[in-house]
Amino acid sequence: MPVPAATVLAMLAFAANSVLARLALEAGAAEPLAYTGIRLVAGAATLALLVAWQDRAVEGPAGWSRALRSGSWAGAAGLFGYAIAFSIAYVVLGAGTGALILFGAVQAGMLAWAIVRGDRPGWLEWAGLVLALAGLAYLVAPGLAAPDPAGAALMVAAGLCWAAYSLIGRGSRHPLADTAGNFLRTVPAAIILLALGLMQAAPSAAGVLYAVLSGAVASGIGYAIWYRALPALSRSRAAFVQLTVPALAAAGGVLFIAEPLTARLVAASVLILGGVALAVAAGEARRRAG
DSSP: HHHHHHHHHHHHHHHHHHHHHHHHHTTTTTOHHHHHHHHHHHHHHHHHHHHHHHHHHHHGGGGHHHHHSSHHHHHHHHHHHHHHHHHHHTSSSOOOHHHHHHHHHHHHHHHHHHHHTOOOOOEEEEEHHHHHHHHHHHSSSSSSTTTOOOHHHHHHHHHHHHHHHHHHHTTOSSHHHHHHHHHHHHHHHHHHHHHHHHHOOOOHHHHHHHIIIIIIIIIIIHHHHHOOOOOOOHHHHHHHTTTTHHHHHHHHHHHHHHOOOOHHHHHHHHHHHHHHHHHHHHHHHHHOOO
């Protein structure tokens, strides 16, 4: 598959996670615990099958078990924290709003960790971060169009968990296998979530379908496509293309869920995505100069 096509498909898959969650959770087709459990199990099964297929072609029949030996418990904890906070937050957040908060929190968390580890951003990077944080503050400020504060806080937590997950997996030589291993490690906790969710309310057939599509297609196959494209993308280009995910999620919310596209969301998107783009571009220029 050509790199541009793979990149577009991966971004659509990532945005679809937000839309699918809203379709299931906003309409009450599933409650968040069961939805998360089904999503993680479906993702684990799909990724394990993809790694098994890849390894049979390359290493022979014994290679199918590599997914069980890959990943880490720390990575699995970050993944699980992201998934459960993401689902609960989307009970009350719109698709575009949630994706924007998630994306901003991920970038802020990764930059904060770099600073703690001794990186010293230049003034343009600081300006971009301040701009993005101002956009996030404006988005969640009290007012008629403000998102639910508890939902926003949970989505920030999901973003920080995803930032930790990304940092733990940075430099992985086999990202697809490691992702499969991390998903597989979440399965026992996912089954507990599913049981707890079923005690509250059984999901409808549509709710199960949305969760399976999120885990198997938007997450499992989406990650597989992304990891095929990623080696051909520079670090900055990979970061820039991910700026499209909140916009795609917002468009999906408008098209499939009839969510309103408010002036506050548009303005906050410009500030957050513009600030992140400025920080990424300035950081890349500083690294090249150094």
